[in-house]
Amino acid sequence: MLEYISLKWRSKIRKYISVMAVLVAGFGLLADPGAAQENPVTAIDIALEPDATMIKHAEAANARLREAFPKGYALDATHRPHITMLQRFVQTAALDKVYAAVGVVLAAEKPAGWTLKAFKYDFAVSNETGVTVILIEPTDQLIRLQQKLIDAVAPFTVEKGTAAAFFATTEDPEISQPTIDYVARYVPASSGKKLVPHVTVGVAAPDYLKKLVAEPFDTFTFSSAGLSVYQLGNFGTARKKLQAWQLEQ
Numbered sequence: 549m550l551e552y553i554s555l556k557w558r559s560k561i562r563k564y565i566s567v568m569a570v571l572v573a574g575f576g577l578l579a580d581p582g583a584a585q586e587n588p589v590t591a592i593d594i595a596l597e598p599d600a601t602m603i604k605h606a607e608a609a610n611a612r613l614r615e616a617f618p619k620g621y622a623l624d625a626t627h628r629p630h631i632t633m634l635q636r637f638v639q640t641a642a643l644d645k646v647y648a649a650v651g652v653v654l655a656a657e658k659p660a661g662w663t664l665k666a667f668k669y670d671f672a673v674s675n676e677t678g679v680t681v682i683l684i685e686p687t688d689q690l691i692r693l694q695q696k697l698i699d700a701v702a703p704f705t706v707e708k709g710t711a712a713a714f715f716a717t718t719e720d721p722e723i724s725q726p727t728i729d730y731v732a733r734y735v736p737a738s739s740g741k742k743l744v745p746h747v748t749v750g751v752a753a754p755d756y757l758k759k760l761v762a763e764p765f766d767t768f769t770f771s772s773a774g775l776s777v778y779q780l781g782n783f784g785t786a787r788k789k790l791q792a793w794q795l796e797q
Contacts, residue, residue: 587710587712587713588639588640588641589637589638589639589640589706589708589709589710589712589713590637590638590639590640590643590709590713590779591635591636591637591709591713591714591728591731591779591780592635592636592637592638592646592777592779592780592790593630593632593635593777593778593779593780593784593786594632594633594634594635594636594650594775594776594777594778595630595631595632595633595775595776595777595778595786596630596631596633596659596772596774596775597628597630597773597774597775597776597792598629598630598631598664598747598770598771598772598773599770599771599772599773601768601769601770601771602629602664602666602682602747602770603629605666605682605768605770606623606629606682606747606749607623607629609669609682609749609750610622610623610749610750613680613749613750613751613752613756614750616752616753616756617750617751617752617753617756620750620751620752621750621751622750623750626781626785626786626787626788627785627786627787628786629747629748629749630747630776630786631664631684631745631746631747631772632784633690633693633694633697633775634694634697634698634701634734634735634739635730635731635734635738635780635784636701636705636731636734636735637706637707637708637709637713637732638701638705638706639704639706642703642704643790643791645703645704646701646777647777647790647791649700649701649703649704650697650700650701650775650791650793651793652700653693653696654775654793654795656696657689657693657696658795659689659693659772659775659795660771660772660773660795660796661771662687662689662690662771662772663769663770663771664684664685664687664690664745664769664770664771664772665684665685665767665769666682666683666684666685666747666767666768666769666770667683667684667685667765667767668682668683668761668765669681669682669683669757669760669761669763669765670683670761671752671754671757671760671761673754676753676754677751677752677753677754678751678752678753678754678756678757679748679751680748680749680750680751680752680757680760681746681747681748681749682746682747682749683744683745683746684745684746684747685745686743686744686745690745691740691741691743694739694740694743695739695740698735698739707732709728709731709732710728711723711728713728713780714727714728714779714780714781714782714787715779715780715781715787715788716781716782720781722782723781723782724782724783727780727782727783727784730784731780731784772795773794773795774792774793774794774795775792775793775795776789776790776791776793777789777790777791777792778790
């Protein structure tokens with residue numbers, strides 16, 4: 549069954565994380581670090597927060613990747629393990645309405661009760677660096693939740709945004725054009741049956757990742773502990789938490 553799932557999703561997964569790898573190698577555009585809060589458009593990521601089981605696995609994978617590739621990034625408060633459900637440009641002035649709409653969806657769906665299964669490492673390469681993910685089996689529940697979120701925030705969604713819609717700092721002021729383009733086309737490019745649930749765990753050299761992916765993967769199950777709305781940073785990172793909900797089964 550696992551092999552069947554792996555083959556079935558191979559082309560879709562490769563296409564998705566190839567886009568993510570392009571983001572990592574994307575050409576930077578300067579953004580005003582303070583502009584995202586004042587800008588009329590905000591780039592958001594609505595993401596499920598995994599429970600302690602997934603966090604433990606993600607952190608272990610990240611530590612392993614950084615040992616092999618010290619230039620890689622660490623998982624921390626501004627690079628949190630998460631499962632992206634939706635990325636959109638929304639009206640900054642309507643953020644409170646976005647949060648209210650998401651809250652209504654959560655009240656109906658109750659995703660904390662869902663069992664999710666992690667089944668594989670995978671990666672894609674760009675500019676000699678591999679972006680590494682833990683893949684999660686897609687379910688009808690996840691696809692339904694995503695569609696409800698798309699519908700809920702639709703009244704507040706705008707078609708396009710600029711670098712100023714993202715979170716940036718003086719130390720990390722760049723937002724790449726591929727990052728901006730990716731958010732703009734997230735629906736339909738990564739929605740519905742094209743949804744590839746995953747947790748990104750870091751980067752490393754391709755030769756190392758080929759060995760990692762070839763190793764047997766001990767599948768595990770986990771659940772969602774929360775859902776958050778983040779302001780996106782460069783490369784689609786969940787950089788600034790804007791609103792959060794703790795989930796109860």
